[in-house]
């Protein structure tokens with residue numbers, strides 16, 4: 001039985017694979033409660049992704065891969081082919097924006113298509129899911145090294161981040177938060193300013209929690225404070241993750257990322273996107289082609305059942321936005337760095 005890559009990841013983890021079952025840390029309840037959910041087969045994993053028990057582009061892809069592995073484990077001998085097929089289709093509908101989901105399912109489907117029995121599928125799909133998980137962790141570590149070279153800090157600096165891109169959003173360590181972790185390890189981090197990230201509050205509930213647990217100096221700020229922080233000269237870089245990067249270097253990420261990129265350019269603060277190659281979608285020409293998820297207005301009108309707005313008021317709740325490549329100074333992937341990204345730079349690494 002392949003071992004759980006989470007056991008090798010640092011600090012907090014989002015999921016635990018036991019070979020025949022998958023546990024997910026319920027991120028909806030953090031930071032007040034650490035509650036683990038055992039996913040009920042592939043359908044259960046799909047529901048956990050939709051409901052944001054597990055979230056963050058790479059973590060969604062890895063969980064979906066384990067979901068396919070679970071589908072094989074639960075399949076009937078006579079119907080295994082159609083049941084696993086059905087599980088892949090169901091998982092693909094769980095969320096629309098992060099391309100890591102579709103990338104992981106495609107990898108699982110390729111393995112599935114070459115399996116000749118249920119026994120073969122059960123073993124090989126589990127092994128592939130573990131491989132996807134391990135590769136993500138390795139990519140995070142490599143990206144942190146590349147990013148440190150780009151930042152090239154000679155003394156401790158402060159940075160600003162958005163959403164949660166840490167161990168909770170990935171196979172462990174983190175993308176943007178992995179870079180911040182590495183800066184801290186290298187004694188080059190003075191402080192992280194963490195946007196609270198309305199409406200779901202990934203910044204206050206998850207990032208501030210992860211960083212505090214790891215004793216990394218963090219200051220939480222309301223999203224609207226980012227401009228004032230940049231104007232004060234306190235931060236040298238804005239470092240964020242991504243949910244999908246298109247062939248011209250445009251980036252979809254958590255709603256509010258685009259405003260940060262505009263602000264960073266105005267204040268001459270560096271803007272860095274950190275994401276594994278599983279987030280790159282060379283099939284889309286530009287960010288305008290990325291499907292942007294809109295979620296229930298309740299996420300804006302209420303917090304945990306407490307009303308914040310008039311009952312039933314109309315709400316616009318897109319949970320991602322698109323930052324054009326022209327506002328990005330560097331895209332860091334495990335394959336290398338693209339400075340001032342454009343279609344040519346993207347093709348060099350991802351042709």
Ligand code: MRU
Nearest residue numbers: 055056057163165169241242254
């Ligand atoms: O809606 P979420 O919480 O899944 O959105 C997550 C983000 O937008 C992250 O910034 C992105 O996935 C990068 S995570 C490594």
